[in-house]
Amino acid sequence: MRLNKIIKYLIGITIAAAVPLLFFFVTPSGRLNIPAYYRPERIVSRMEKGKVVRDTFFHQVRDLTLTNQLGQKVSLNKDLKGKVLVIDFIFTTCPSVCPRLSANMKELQKAYIKKNPELVQFISISVDPERDSVPALREYANRYEADHDRWWFLTGNKDSIFNYAKNELGLLLENADVPGDFVHSQKMILIDTARNIRGYFDGLDKTQTKKIADDIYILNVEKRKHGR
Incomplete structure (x- = not known):
């Protein structure tokens, strides 16, 4: 009798955990709401x-x-390789947008760092690399309690960063070619393990960042299905 009670208890816990996931991820048609692909190149x-x-x-x-x-x-x-990426652009002296972006990225990190730390990497790229030295980025990362292995703050060649933002991620940049201007965007970009773009999100909107967390989970299901 005691064993039967334990089995029933475990089944109850499993169902209780599974039902919210099914409700959240499955559409009325019975299918997962798979994140779309972006930036078609050829047919x-x-x-x-x-x-x-x-x-x-x-x-x-x-x-x-x-x-x-x-x-x-x-x-x-x-x-x-094999990791989903979430990318945003910041600079450490930014007084307005960046602190909110980084605070929301911190919440994303919390959602995954304990449950599945190998699944996703969070990336914040500096758009002011001349001033954002390694020590400056480390101090900024510590401010947001970043796991230094799972959330990278990156600096480097400014032209390479601008080119990557514009030509690889397809961000709309204002005055990107004018010396001294910052590439700045409040977008967070979701990239799958095959390095396809699977979403652009408003990083200041908590509803949008919650959707990123959900889509990371779905991309993991997709990865296992296709064996990538």
Whole structure:
């Protein structure tokens, strides 16, 4: 009798944990609400069973090598292979947007750092790399209680950073080519393990950042399904 009670108790806990996830992630049609792909690059037509089938190929974000707050040279693709990325742009002397962006990124870190730290890497790239030295970034990271292994604050060549933001991530930049201006965006970008862009989110909106947390989970399910 005692064993049966224990089994029933465990089943109850499992159902209680699973039901909210199913409610949250499954649409009325019974399917997961899979994050969309962004930035189509080409469409290729092919014949399949006598019908024309069109395949859309989406932009794959190229690699970028910068220096993190620990003084390490890191590669976003090679060093983070198999990880989902969440990227934003900040600078340490920013008085307005950046503190709110970083506070919301901190909440995302909390959501995943204990449960599944190997799944996702959080990336904050400085748009003022000339002033944002390694010590400055480390101090800023500590301010937001960053796990230095799982949340990188990056600095490096300004042209490379601007090019990456504009040409790889497709951010709309204001006066990006004018010397002295900052590339600044309040967007957070979600990138899957194949380095396709899977979402642009308003990093100041907590509803949007909650959706990032949900979409990271869904991308993990997708990754396991396709074995990537």
